[in-house]
Amino acid sequence: MINKDILILRQTPLFKHLMDEELSALLKVVKPLAIPKGGIINCDSHSLYIVKKGVFEIQKPAESIYITPPSFFGELPFCEKGSGIVRAISDSIAYELKDTDLYQFMGNNFKALRGYLRVADFYRFSLTDAGKKLNRNKTQIITVFSTEKHCGKTTLAIAAATLSSFNKKTILLDASYDGISVFDMCGKQLLPPLSQKSPDEVTGQKFIEQRIEKVSETLDILNVAFGSKVRLNPDIINPLLFYLSFEYSYIIIDCSNSDVALRDTILHNTDILIEIINNKSISKLQAINDSLLTQGQQVIYIVNKHFEKTSKIDDPHKDFDTISIEFGETVFQAILRTKPQHDILFREILSDKKALVFASGMYETLYYAGIFETLRDSDNVPDIIYAAGIPYVVLIAFLHSSSLKEYKKLLLSYFSDDKLHSMLDVTFPDKYLFKNDPLKSFSSSVCNAQRLEYYNIIPYTILFSNNSSRMFTTGDIRDVVAASFAFLPLFEGVSINKEEYHSSFPLYPAMPETLLRTHIQQISFISNNTIFNPLSLKSKVLGIFRKFVDFLPYYYLYACDTGAVCNKEFSLQIPEVTSIDDLIEKTFDNKENFDDIMIKIVGG
Incomplete structure (x- = not known):
């Protein structure tokens, strides 16, 4: 049976962009309130109210506004607080969502947060400074992934991060456990991974800032899992993305296939998935994509010409040209030097989508x-x-x-x-x-x-x-x-x-x-x-x-x-x-x- 409460929440302009599992999560923290005719609700009560049944009057000094289902009133996340008295002019029912529950929901559902901020901006709600910053950054998550080892995945991730940093501020996350680290390829000292921390610890601003290494004025790197002897708690990823979206317009993730739970969480949250393919890996990658990509992710298949010089790959793809690294040069420096040969590829990947x-x-x-x-x-x-x-x-x-x-x-x-x-x-x-x-x-x-x-x-x-x-x-x-x-x-x-x-x-x-x-x-x-x-x-x-x-x-x-x-x-x-x-x-x-x-x- 179709859940009628989900249908009602979906009608609300703030939540039309949510997927069913997100609406189900919201329903767990929703409190239905029966409000008799003449009942009063104070808009300063740190809650958002969604009208399920009945009619309410919002009383303001100059006018009164009457609202019916599925309208809403009260406190909105990342918006300036309003004030006023709301009175039920008939026996009514409203859903109550506490602001703490809404903020926690947004922090754990990055794409839900992004959609909400775009709705708030469309309706010209007065965003707080934090809300304006999040909405202005328009953070995109790009993941570079392959099921194979030694295929040039980390090199491609650094290339994606380097080219995107010419447009906007970028951070590259190393979510691979082994191989050659992002830090080594950028000529930086490897910092400890986040793998042994809990989701609550990861949200601390000081904790994150201490582990971010600057590569250039617009490119930073962060070690999520490399070198860790224990598996990362994948629940860390959502609050981490939430925190980073305040500072970065691009979050590039170097993701391996060695930790399925971490891989699944990253792919679920990504926007653009760049996959390195060959004739051996393409069917494996497509099976993973068909199982996990349910959120409108865009897939781009890449053939690394350094490793696939003679193989004929029939599946549609784009080519990543071989990078020649000179003596004493890091991979990051080589990518900077050879930037013109990669411009066309990444200009298409990073362009605004219509x-x-x-x-x-x-x-x-x-x-x-x-x-x-x-x-x-x-x-x-x-x-x-x-x-x-x-x-x-x-x-x-x-x-x-x-x-x-x-x-x-x-x-x-x-x-x-x-x-x-x-x-x-x-x-x-x-x-x-x-x-x-x-x-x-x-x-x-x-x-x-x-x-x-x-x-x-x-x-x-x-x-x-x-x-x-x-x-x-x-x-x-x-x-x-x-x-x-x-x-x-x-x-x-x-x-x-x-x-x-x-x-x-x-x-x-x-x-x-x-x-x-x-x-x-x-x-x-x-x-x-x-x-x-x-x-x-x-x-x-x-x-x-x-x-x-x-x-x-x-x-x-x-x-x-x-x-x-x-x-x-x-x-x-x-x-x-x-x-x-x-x-x-x-x-x-x-x-x-x-x-x-x-x-x-x-x-x-």
Whole structure:
């Protein structure tokens, strides 16, 4: 069953970007308060209150403000304290979150903190000095990782840290236990690791500062695990990242595969994962990625040309050129000297990422196809496109087509009534109406066996499994496409990594707020204005789907919501159409208007 309290928390603007496990953690410290009509709450009570039921009046000297679910009032983390009296004007219920619990939650969930600060900045809340500093740094976490030893991982990590330090202040963490340390390669004396300390000790400012070694004015290094004889408590990582994000815009982590618990925690928290591959390691790395990367991480595969001079690696990748080290020179000095040969690679990795988010819906979202088509010959394209359900399938069809003619043909074929009707295998599998076999067949016809991370424009989506959601940025595209059509509870789920997944729509439609937790800097949102009005199209199957979605009460928790938190927002005007074929034809006839929109979003 879906937890209704999680759905209510997710509606709150402050928490729309949270994943289900984070919302579940918040629920553990939430205290429901029943407040009778006329009851008073003081805003100076060191708590945040979220309205679950009823109406409250915020009394101010010049005016009164009335708030209803899912609004909030009280004290916000990293924001200047307000004051005032709040009165319940009807019998009401509010969730209470103590400020100490909220600060602890933010300190242990770095991506949740990042998203929260972006929301606070969007709504122009008055941030404290600490909040301003965190938001200004916009800290990104980049991890360099490999399953193999002696592959040049630490050298690549130093290169990433060195190049990023030319942009903004950077710290490099040595989270490998053995090999050659970051300190040695930078010509610095090795300092003791953090491995024997508890999470509480790591949060001490003096303790951290004593273990940070300066390499240049904008590059520092810190020993997390190197040389340690005991395993690091992985719970140290979250408070460590929280502390470092006050000072650094880039946190680069040199991570090995020797400590699985530490590796898993680091990869969970990373934004960009740089992996050194060869023909031996690629399958191992992909298995790890598919299991652990659930937070919108971006994967970049690198071949170190120093070790792979003759091997032919077919998987898409970027090359890291061999670094020649002269006599008496450290690796850090050699990287500085050879910086021009690495500029192109790291300029792409470190560039601000742009994303397009497409509002979810049913068959009316086929109109997005015209927007996708404008990207085919464009020099300015987004790095990421996030969609869920049918828009995701429309996106993948575009990425697998070679021309407008082929794309149109694919859509007319895939969304014909005959094709859609073939998906409805009414054999009544356990708990569902329709089996997933036709969905798998459909996805195989849409795309071949390509992985998500191989696309030039990375297709993001969220799928739903076991009462929780997960973001997919790696894995076999065929499985993800099939699951994107598996609407719950109509269809049997699709197995991915031994879990049964369904489409996140309509329970979790694509929202720009989801990406606020990621490293993506510019987020644009495209919706259409017909999401509530079923079109009179000649498609019985899609008509059934539409009525099914409209019937679900929790869909309206999002469908009725307005005011997306993003950099740019556009709403498409869909012309009157008479059929699916007519809708597809008209979206491609609107190229000039779509070109203008894309210039404003990507080229602006």
